[in-house]
Amino acid sequence: MGKVIGKAVTRVEDMRLLTGQGKYIDDIGTPAQTFQAAILRSSSPHANLVSIDTAEAEKVSGVKAVITGEQVKKYLDPFSVGVSAPVHYYPIAVDKVRYVGEPVAVVVAKSRYIAEDAMERIKVKYEALPPVIDIEGSMEEDAPILHENVGSNVANHRTFHYGRVDQAFEEADRVIKHKYLFPKYTATPVETYGIIANYESSENQYTVHANFHGPFVIQAIMAQALKIPSNKLRIIVPKDIGGSYGIKAGTFPYMVLLSVASRIAGCPVKWIEDRQEHLSASSSGTDRVTYIEAAVKNNGKVTGLRMKMIDNVGAYIRAPEPACLYRTHANSTGAYDIPNLHIDAYAIMTNKLPTGLIRGYGGQELYFPLERIMQRVAFELNLDPADVMRENLIKKEQFPYKTASGGMYDSGDYMKGFELALKTGKYEEFRKKQEKARKEGKILGVGLACIVEPSGSNMGYITVALTPEERAKSLPKSGCSEAATVSMDPMGSVNVRISTTPSGQGHETVAAQIVSEVLSIPADKIKVVAELDTSTSAWSIASGSYSSRFASLGSSAVFYAAHKVKDKLMKIASHQMKVSESELELRDGAFYEKNDPTKKYALKRAAGSAHWNPLSLPEGMEPGIYETYYYSVKAAEPPDENDLINSSVTYGFVADLVTVEIDPDTGEVRILDYVTIHDAGKLLNPLIVDGQIFGGLAHGLGGALYEELVYDNKGQLLTGSFMDYLCPTAPEIPNVTIKHIETPSPMTPLGAKGLGEGNTMSAPVAVANAVSDALTPYLVEIDTLPLSPNRIWTLLNQAKQNKNKEVTV
Amino acid sequence: MSLTEINVTINGKAYAEWVEPRMLLSDFIRETCGLTGTHVGCEHGVCGACTISMDGAAVRSCLIFAVQADNREIKTVEGLACNGEMTALQKNFVECHGLQCGFCTAGILMSITDFLEKNPQPSTKEIKETLSGHLCRCTGYDGIVKAVQKTVQDNQKEVLQRS
Numbered sequence: 001m002g003k004v005i006g007k008a009v010t011r012v013e014d015m016r017l018l019t020g021q022g023k024y025i026d027d028i029g030t031p032a033q034t035f036q037a038a039i040l041r042s043s044s045p046h047a048n049l050v051s052i053d054t055a056e057a058e059k060v061s062g063v064k065a066v067i068t069g070e071q072v073k074k075y076l077d078p079f080s081v082g083v084s085a086p087v088h089y090y091p092i093a094v095d096k097v098r099y100v101g102e103p104v105a106v107v108v109a110k111s112r113y114i115a116e117d118a119m120e121r122i123k124v125k126y127e128a129l130p131p132v133i134d135i136e137g138s139m140e141e142d143a144p145i146l147h148e149n150v151g152s153n154v155a156n157h158r159t160f161h162y163g164r165v166d167q168a169f170e171e172a173d174r175v176i177k178h179k180y181l182f183p184k185y186t187a188t189p190v191e192t193y194g195i196i197a198n199y200e201s202s203e204n205q206y207t208v209h210a211n212f213h214g215p216f217v218i219q220a221i222m223a224q225a226l227k228i229p230s231n232k233l234r235i236i237v238p239k240d241i242g243g244s245y246g247i248k249a250g251t252f253p254y255m256v257l258l259s260v261a262s263r264i265a266g267c268p269v270k271w272i273e274d275r276q277e278h279l280s281a282s283s284s285g286t287d288r289v290t291y292i293e294a295a296v297k298n299n300g301k302v303t304g305l306r307m308k309m310i311d312n313v314g315a316y317i318r319a320p321e322p323a324c325l326y327r328t329h330a331n332s333t334g335a336y337d338i339p340n341l342h343i344d345a346y347a348i349m350t351n352k353l354p355t356g357l358i359r360g361y362g363g364q365e366l367y368f369p370l371e372r373i374m375q376r377v378a379f380e381l382n383l384d385p386a387d388v389m390r391e392n393l394i395k396k397e398q399f400p401y402k403t404a405s406g407g408m409y410d411s412g413d414y415m416k417g418f419e420l421a422l423k424t425g426k427y428e429e430f431r432k433k434q435e436k437a438r439k440e441g442k443i444l445g446v447g448l449a450c451i452v453e454p455s456g457s458n459m460g461y462i463t464v465a466l467t468p469e470e471r472a473k474s475l476p477k478s479g480c481s482e483a484a485t486v487s488m489d490p491m492g493s494v495n496v497r498i499s500t501t502p503s504g505q506g507h508e509t510v511a512a513q514i515v516s517e518v519l520s521i522p523a524d525k526i527k528v529v530a531e532l533d534t535s536t537s538a539w540s541i542a543s544g545s546y547s548s549r550f551a552s553l554g555s556s557a558v559f560y561a562a563h564k565v566k567d568k569l570m571k572i573a574s575h576q577m578k579v580s581e582s583e584l585e586l587r588d589g590a591f592y593e594k595n596d597p598t599k600k601y602a603l604k605r606a607a608g609s610a611h612w613n614p615l616s617l618p619e620g621m622e623p624g625i626y627e628t629y630y631y632s633v634k635a636a637e638p639p640d641e642n643d644l645i646n647s648s649v650t651y652g653f654v655a656d657l658v659t660v661e662i663d664p665d666t667g668e669v670r671i672l673d674y675v676t677i678h679d680a681g682k683l684l685n686p687l688i689v690d691g692q693i694f695g696g697l698a699h700g701l702g703g704a705l706y707e708e709l710v711y712d713n714k715g716q717l718l719t720g721s722f723m724d725y726l727c728p729t730a731p732e733i734p735n736v737t738i739k740h741i742e743t744p745s746p747m748t749p750l751g752a753k754g755l756g757e758g759n760t761m762s763a764p765v766a767v768a769n770a771v772s773d774a775l776t777p778y779l780v781e782i783d784t785l786p787l788s789p790n791r792i793w794t795l796l797n798q799a800k801q802n803k804n805k806e807v808t809v
Numbered sequence: 810m811s812l813t814e815i816n817v818t819i820n821g822k823a824y825a826e827w828v829e830p831r832m833l834l835s836d837f838i839r840e841t842c843g844l845t846g847t848h849v850g851c852e853h854g855v856c857g858a859c860t861i862s863m864d865g866a867a868v869r870s871c872l873i874f875a876v877q878a879d880n881r882e883i884k885t886v887e888g889l890a891c892n893g894e895m896t897a898l899q900k901n902f903v904e905c906h907g908l909q910c911g912f913c914t915a916g917i918l919m920s921i922t923d924f925l926e927k928n929p930q931p932s933t934k935e936i937k938e939t940l941s942g943h944l945c946r947c948t949g950y951d952g953i954v955k956a957v958q959k960t961v962q963d964n965q966k967e968v969l970q971r972s
Contacts, residue, residue: 010903010904010906011903011906013911014902014903014908014911015895015903017908017910017911017914018886018895018899018902018903018908018911018914018918019846019886019887019889019890019895019899020844020845020846020847020885020886020887020915021846021887022846022911022912024845024848024912026839026845026848026849027845113829113831113832187946188944188946189910189912189946190848190850190851190856190858190910190912190913190944190945190946191848191850191910191912192850240910240911241910242848242850242910242911242912242913243909243910243912243946243947245946272849274852275850275851275852275853275856503910504908504909504910504911504912504947505909506909687906688906690906690951691906691909691947691948691949691951691952692909693949694948694949694950694951694952695909695946695947695948695949696949697949698946698948698949698950699946721851721853721855722851722853722855722856722944723853723855727944727946729940729941729942729943729944729950730936730937730938730940730941730943730950730953730954731934731937731938731940731941733937733949733950733951736949736951
């Protein structure tokens with residue numbers, strides 16, 4: 001057995017998925033007498049619930065129960081939230097509806113067809129209230145209030161002051177500022193939410209199968225809402241999840257709703273979300289307004305930043321929000337050496353779908369204003385944007401680099417990555433081409449973006465939403481624990497159990513690679529079990545699939561668990577062979593004496609002894625081979641009294657160069673080339689790595705050019721189907737070049753960092769910078785997305801009209 | 810609601826079942842026949858996950874009623890591999906990392922199998938245009954396009970060897 005970690009091996013998951021034998025939530029079968037649920041949803045964005053008449057619906061043959069918020073409320077407490085504002089969030093409307101799509105009633109029936117028939121017979125009376133949709137409008141004094149007991153629409157507000165911000169701005173040659181709006185968009189996995197919930201009164205226990213992927217801290221939040229001890233809420237995650245990109249963290253309100261529906265109806269209940277429900281009422285990314293100001297020297301050096309960020313968390317703030325504001329807190333200054341930073345952070349509520357995790361979470365919202373302002377600095381100082389970025393990038397010798405807000409960038413060589421992007425994308429050559437093209441009436445542009453990709457979230461970062469005084473009242477939170485179990489059965493076969501709930505990232509493959517290398521067993525002999533069961537798996541509150549944490553944390557837990565097994569087997573072999581451990585080496589499935597390779601002891605035999613012949617084991621050793629390792633990183637400390645927080649464990653780097661051509665007649669943006677350079681430390685499986693990067697990039701391009709959850713000014717959702725919500729398809733994906741540099745992370749045993757979200761963070765602003773660059777002659781500022789033909793055409797025509805006016809004046 | 814009897818052949822096996830006229834073919838395949846390899850992603854004919862082959866043509870099973878499949882021949886993803894041996898296209902999806910979560914994959918395999926039968930030497934542009942009937946949010950389509958391209962090349966090699 002040679003090196004396996006780092007090899008581009010094909011995936012163990014593929015065979016079952018290609019032959020129709022995947023086991024997704026809708027494929028796993030249900031307990032006897034399981035009924036199907038359909039959910040009636042609010043058609044009004046903001047209204048008092050006057051009455052719900054369910055009589056006619058209950059008469060429909062095959063209907064088991066029709067359940068409203070009033071009934072559900074009896075079994076629930078509101079979900080706890082990580083802010084001090086007293087927002088009462090239930091998984092179903094109880095007195096008011098606050099967004100279009102909010103659950104109003106649940107019908108439980110023999111089939112989904114019957115449930116939907118009955119749903120149409122429910123009569124709901126609404127008393128309409130004025131809605132509030134606009135982010136800043138929600139903060140105005142006369143704005144309609146969503147939650148009367150909160151008293152305003154502000155769910156969270158914090159200010160942070162790092163370094164000498166005022167001094168930096170006083171001493172600046174210039175202050176360059178602008179307002180940017182990052183829109184609300186989403187993830188749309190092709191598999192929607194799915195839940196099978198079963199309440200057993202004999203044990204007062206809920207068992208819930210769901211395509212929920214953590215963070216499993218939400219298990220505690222669900223149990224608390226259900227008013228039961230947490231071991232009475234058993235969550236089982238199927239081994240296959242049909243994509244998530246973060247959004248399936250948002251299944252949890254429905255898991256609780258269906259749990260209570262099962263209790264009231266007295267039978268197991270299954271619900272598979274449909275696409276319209278998904279777009280209107282699952283979860284989404286956060287739309288953010290940012291006012292950004294940069295203190296700048298004449299050479300382009302940025303010495304300080306002020307950012308006022310206002311996140312729209314939708315109708316209710318719910319876990320893990322307001323995390324979108326804080327996930328990137330440590331890397332708020334991105335890839336740049338900017339020591340002085342002021343942040344004024346708000347989470348506000350409007351009559352839109354509540355938000356949650358989406359691939360890139362917080363990154364795209366942060367880097368859109370940050371990388372736009374860097375380009376603007378170059379523009380206003382008449383410098384090349386590449387030179388401004390060079391002036392500000394953190395230098396190699398500065399690592400490990402401490403950021404203004406408390407981050408510890410573990411490793412990197414940003415200049416090398418950036419120069420490689422410029423070289424690969426032929427930046428200088430393109431500038432010449434662009435000049436020539438402009439003379440011919442063509443509109444060409446090049447966009448650059450450098451971003452830091454955080455991975456492996458520190459569980460302490462979310463408490464930054466509270467003031468140091470508020471935090472002091474409860475136990476500190478820290479770490480980023482993940483668990484893995486490696487066991488060997490009496491025949492020497494290996495099972496690996498992981499708690500990283502993959503949704504397509506190939507964790508089974510990579511876990512098998514790692515264990516294969518450590519135990520010197522062929523990877524195809526190793527079985528990785530990806531199902532998570534909160535009653536039988538080793539897991540922690542941090543477990544799950546989010547913040548790109550498998551490569552940094554999950555893989556580390558697997559690595560150390562395999563080592564625990566190896567160490568135990570080594571002890572057994574040493575005892576049996578009567579040779580010290582230091583004289584043994586493990587290769588090709590056996591322990592060999594280093595000095596006398598003719599003497600060996602098979603791994604399988606060592607395992608066999610632990611099961612069949614425990615009396616032969618060294619004194620005091622437990623029988624069996626079953627080792628669990630819980631991994632965390634010391635660098636994930638709780639926030640300190642100055643709000644310094646290292647919000648992630650590892651920090652990768654992405655440098656993008658994108659070239660575009662804009663059609664002057666239609667405003668359509670065509671991407672000519674996309675170059676992306678990644679440094680994610682040591683790569684565990686390059687085949688999977690590039691797949692992750694392509695997927696993240698496609699999502700980023702969607703955000704740049706196509707995707708938006710659009711609401712009209714009355715609060716109605718206008719993009720409730722795939723005919724209106726546009727996801728990129730194959731012809732929309734441009735020519736892409738991916739290159740890697742590897743500076744191993746000193747934080748993780750394998751040197752790996754998380755990846756796959758980087759281009760979702762970088763592509764929206766990289767494309768915006770390219771479009772802005774292309775439109776420089778028209779003096780057009782790109783300050784929102786997506787860059788649809790309609791938007792560009794309007795901007796172009798306004799610019800042309802302005803020019804004409806100038807001429808006539 | 811009244812029931813109608815239908816006779817459908819799926820992957821060579823005959824199914825005689827009573828169904829409601831409003832039952833979707835996708836639900837019939839998954840729930841009545843238990844063939845869960847066909848997935849449902851949008852139920853309005855955009856995402857392509859539910860694509861199957863009916864009388865030799867790739868169609869969206871969420872846009873067809875089960876009763877419309879009466880006396881028809883259907884093939885689903887479960888019917889592609891033969892005696893446990895995957896097709897060249899399936900194997901190339903493994904080689905080229907053409908799938909991640911795998912949820913959209915069955916529909917894509919069914920579309921492309923039909924497409925390559927009718928158009929054995931497509932250009933990359935044609936491949937991408939055919940794929941535009943499918944949403945994949947994992948792969949960015951790169952691995953999928955490569956898997957199809959490789960299958961086309963493999964098929965060409967095979968033709969050359971035979972001639």
